[in-house]
Amino acid sequence: ELRTQEHYFGRETLDRLSVKRTDTEWLEAKQKNPDSVYLLFSNLIPMVSNQPGDGEEGETKLYLLRYEAVQDLLQKPETVLIFLGVKRRNISSSLTDVNVEELPAWFAISTDEDTAELLKRCPEKNCCFPEKAFRDLLKLSEEDAGVVAQARSVLAWHSRYGFCPTCGSGTKMEEGGYKRSCLNPDCRSLNGVHNTSYPRVDPVVIMLVVHPDGNHCLLGRKKIFPAGLFSCLAGFIEPGETIEDAVRREVDEESSVKVGAVQYVSCQPWPMPSNLMIGCLAVATSTDIRVDKNEIEEARWFSRQEMIDALYRKAAPVLTVPPRQTIAHQLIKHWIGVSSNL
Amino acid sequence: ELRTQEHYFGRETLDRLSVKRTDTEWLEAKQKNPDSVYLLFSNLIPMVSNQPGDGEEGETKLYLLRYEAVQDLLQKPETVLIFLGVKRRNISSSLTDVNVEELPAWFAISTDEDTAELLKRCPEKNCCFPEKAFRDLLKLSEEDAGVVAQARSVLAWHSRYGFCPTCGSGTKMEEGGYKRSCLNPDCRSLNGVHNTSYPRVDPVVIMLVVHPDGNHCLLGRKKIFPAGLFSCLAGFIEPGETIEDAVRREVDEESSVKVGAVQYVSCQPWPMPSNLMIGCLAVATSTDIRVDKNEIEEARWFSRQEMIDALYRKAAPVLTVPPRQTIAHQLIKHWIGVSSNL
Numbered sequence: 308e309l310r311t312q313e314h315y316f317g318r319e320t321l322d323r324l325s326v327k328r329t330d331t332e333w334l335e336a337k338q339k340n341p342d343s344v345y346l347l348f349s350n351l352i353p354m355v356s357n358q359p360g361d362g363e364e365g366e367t368k369l370y371l372l373r374y375e376a377v378q379d380l381l382q383k384p385e386t387v388l389i390f391l392g393v394k395r396r397n398i399s400s401s402l403t404d405v406n407v408e409e410l411p412a413w414f415a416i417s418t419d420e421d422t423a424e425l426l427k428r429c430p431e432k433n434c435c436f437p438e439k440a441f442r443d444l445l446k447l448s449e450e451d452a453g454v455v456a457q458a459r460s461v462l463a464w465h466s467r468y469g470f471c472p473t474c475g476s477g478t479k480m481e482e483g484g485y486k487r488s489c490l491n492p493d494c495r496s497l498n499g500v501h502n503t504s505y506p507r508v509d510p511v512v513i514m515l516v517v518h519p520d521g522n523h524c525l526l527g528r529k530k531i532f533p534a535g536l537f538s539c540l541a542g543f544i545e546p547g548e549t550i551e552d553a554v555r556r557e558v559d560e561e562s563s564v565k566v567g568a569v570q571y572v573s574c575q576p577w578p579m580p581s582n583l584m585i586g587c588l589a590v591a592t593s594t595d596i597r598v599d600k601n602e603i604e605e606a607r608w609f610s611r612q613e614m615i616d617a618l619y620r621k622a623a624p625v626l627t628v629p630p631r632q633t634i635a636h637q638l639i640k641h642w643i644g645v646s647s648n649l
Numbered sequence: 650e651l652r653t654q655e656h657y658f659g660r661e662t663l664d665r666l667s668v669k670r671t672d673t674e675w676l677e678a679k680q681k682n683p684d685s686v687y688l689l690f691s692n693l694i695p696m697v698s699n700q701p702g703d704g705e706e707g708e709t710k711l712y713l714l715r716y717e718a719v720q721d722l723l724q725k726p727e728t729v730l731i732f733l734g735v736k737r738r739n740i741s742s743s744l745t746d747v748n749v750e751e752l753p754a755w756f757a758i759s760t761d762e763d764t765a766e767l768l769k770r771c772p773e774k775n776c777c778f779p780e781k782a783f784r785d786l787l788k789l790s791e792e793d794a795g796v797v798a799q800a801r802s803v804l805a806w807h808s809r810y811g812f813c814p815t816c817g818s819g820t821k822m823e824e825g826g827y828k829r830s831c832l833n834p835d836c837r838s839l840n841g842v843h844n845t846s847y848p849r850v851d852p853v854v855i856m857l858v859v860h861p862d863g864n865h866c867l868l869g870r871k872k873i874f875p876a877g878l879f880s881c882l883a884g885f886i887e888p889g890e891t892i893e894d895a896v897r898r899e900v901d902e903e904s905s906v907k908v909g910a911v912q913y914v915s916c917q918p919w920p921m922p923s924n925l926m927i928g929c930l931a932v933a934t935s936t937d938i939r940v941d942k943n944e945i946e947e948a949r950w951f952s953r954q955e956m957i958d959a960l961y962r963k964a965a966p967v968l969t970v971p972p973r974q975t976i977a978h979q980l981i982k983h984w985i986g987v988s989s990n991l
């Protein structure tokens with residue numbers, strides 16, 4: 308089976324079982340079921356446990372709680388509860404007679420209770436809420452990262468979209484956390500289907516621009532990047548725009564380089580807060596660089612060899628690249644592999 | 650130059666010139682410039698003119714107004730004004746010294762004034778606001794459709810997102826219509842960059858599912874479809890999900906058919922209100938159909954020959970397909986062309 312490349316945050320660890328989101332009876336029973344699994348989020352960060360391991364930093368795992376350990380939180384009106392799904396069966400077991408509705412349900416809980424108090428729910432005392440989302444959420448297993456991508460994006464939506472954008476009234480959560488409805492009975496948003504009621508996903512293009520010579524690629528750096536770090540250019544897709552035109556527009560805006568052909572490669576959900584990174588290779592038709600100083604500090608063409616040295620951390624590389632968990636890293640790696648054909 | 654297939658609504662007729670969105674002085678001068686072009690929207694529908702033409706229904710064109718004709722509307726506080734850009738130079742003229750900032754600026758204006766009154770601004774009296782967006786917006790030229798895709802999506806965002814989703818306060822428009830900022834100085838949304846301030850684009854997967862035998866494809870129909878019409882399955886990408894997994898999930902949800910490989914083909918902006926339709930071919934690994942009756946009335950496998958008959962409107966086809974302006978139509982056509990290789 309031909310599968311597009313898988314990225315960190317991209318694994319579908321859970322079957323979302325969306326048909327169950329409207330089955331409130333089933334959801335309520337699952338909530339109280341002792342087999343159900345709860346992930347605890349504070350400030351959009353999940354509680355994790357740290358186990359000493361082979362690696363330098365040990366192993367970071369999502370800490371799974373049971374109903375008993377979160378029962379009190381579930382009763383508080385400020386708590387946000389999301390139904391995430393059930394563990395996916397792998398292909399072989401899907402052929403057997405497993406009733407997915409009987410599998411343990413996974414939930415995410417978000418609370419603003421004091422974090423020190425929340426950590427007392429972990430008897431092993433090796434739990435924490437990592438402080439830097441960008442860095443610490445990249446230490447999970449692929450399986451855990453897939454769950455976090457889903458849970459964090461939906462929770463971020465609730466934290467920012469608690470009011471109806473159409474009339475300013477309060478809203479209430481529905482459908483296992485996948486919908487918010489306006490509480491104002493006269494609101495337009497209640498007539499027909501409106502995206503205001505559903506979680507937002509922001510599509511972003513991220514592209515490796517290849518030099519017309521086929522042997523160099525264009526990378527840029529923002530002021531906030533650590534010294535020496537360069538990455539792929541990227542930008543939000545605008546209303547009324549295709550993926551391919553967004554690539555051409557953003558590259559032009561950020562570097563003045565003109566792009567012709569654009570080829571989709573693969574994509575990555577990026578839950579900071581809820582982006583879908585759409586990864587492309589783009590072939591430049593011009594080479595002069597003039598950066599948009601508002602967004603980009605510097606952009607440069609790097610040779611194939613420089614990129615190989617950076618990816619495989621040769622001594623004294625001329626640049627560093629983002630870590631393997633990012634689609635930028637994987638796009639560069641992909642280009643190294645396919646660039647002879649371009 | 651290798652270009653991905655172009656779809657209706659997908660043409661970048663204008664250079665968005667986003668760098669000018671924050672240049673209020675330039676924008677104000679352009680507003681009053683007699684060369685500037687205004688499109689007038691009422692209820693998210695643009696004013697168009699109908700010219701008798703070769704075709705049965707004649708030619709439908711965006712009606713372009715000048716500053717003089719809209720000056721009064723610009724002074725009303727309820728009027729929404731969007732800066733759309735300037736006409737794109739074609740490749741040859743881009744080599745010359747045209748200063749894009751001196752080209753005529755295009756704006757979209759949205760007003761809730763009485764439409765009969767608004768139509769008086771068209772001296773030729775052949776103007777109207779078409780009544781059915783889904784049908785009538787498909788009659789424009791490719792060039793006009795590209796402008797409408799951009800303008801209508803942004804206007805639809807303003808019409809639904811006038812209040813701050815984070816705190817419920819009012820918001821004000823900025824950056825030529827590409828931003829809304831909360832008027833509550835204590836609002837969280839003003840600290841850092843938040844998607845609540847920017848237009849929403851909803852990524853949707855739309856897929857032609859190919860039978861394991863390579864010679865049939867899966868189409869479905871909703872209850873609201875005209876009799877006999879079948880189309881590709883489609884669905885919103887959810888938070889934390891890849892394009893490929895969204896294809897697998899939606900096909901499974903809507904038809905129970907299991908999908909293996911997924912291949913991106915091309916995409917289409919769909920300004921009803923602001924979707925990005927991401928078109929894919931999907932290879933089925935199972936064939937039994939069980940439809941989700943909430944969403945789909947019927948789904949069926951159709952043979953290659955049945956699809957050819959439907960596309961080229963042979964006598965008594967077993968189904969009809971959506972019109973050529975839709976990516977669904979184009980995906981089917983694409984499959985007919987490539988299906989021998991699958």
Ligand SMILES: Nc1ncnc2c1ncn2[C@@H]1O[C@H](COP(=O)(O)O)[C@@H](O)[C@H]1O
Pocket residue numbers: 509541542543557602842843844847848
């Ligand atoms: N959905 C969005 N979320 C965050 N920022 C956005 C969004 N859409 C547009 N922007 C703007 O785009 C800038 C980043 O530029 P880029 O990623 O290159 O498009 C941000 O600083 C915002 O001003």
Ligand SMILES: Nc1ncnc2c1ncn2[C@@H]1O[C@H](COP(=O)(O)O)[C@@H](O)[C@H]1O
Pocket residue numbers: 500501502505506851883884885899944
């Ligand atoms: N952004 C969105 N806009 C509109 N409807 C949505 C959105 N996200 C989820 N939905 C729901 O998805 C249904 C359509 O199903 P589908 O297009 O197959 O995902 C709608 O009736 C809504 O209940």
Ligand SMILES: [Mg+2]
Pocket residue numbers: 540541542543557561602
């Ligand atoms: Mg950018």
Ligand SMILES: [Mg+2]
Pocket residue numbers: 542543557
């Ligand atoms: Mg941008």
Ligand SMILES: [Mg+2]
Pocket residue numbers: 541542543557560561602
């Ligand atoms: Mg940019």
Ligand SMILES: [Mg+2]
Pocket residue numbers: 882883884885899903944
């Ligand atoms: Mg659907």
Ligand SMILES: [Mg+2]
Pocket residue numbers: 883884885899902903944
């Ligand atoms: Mg669906």
Ligand SMILES: [Mg+2]
Pocket residue numbers: 884885899
């Ligand atoms: Mg759906």
Ligand SMILES: [Zn+2]
Pocket residue numbers: 471472473474475476489490491494495496
């Ligand atoms: Zn409302």
Ligand SMILES: [Zn+2]
Pocket residue numbers: 813814815816817818831832833836837838
């Ligand atoms: Zn606010």
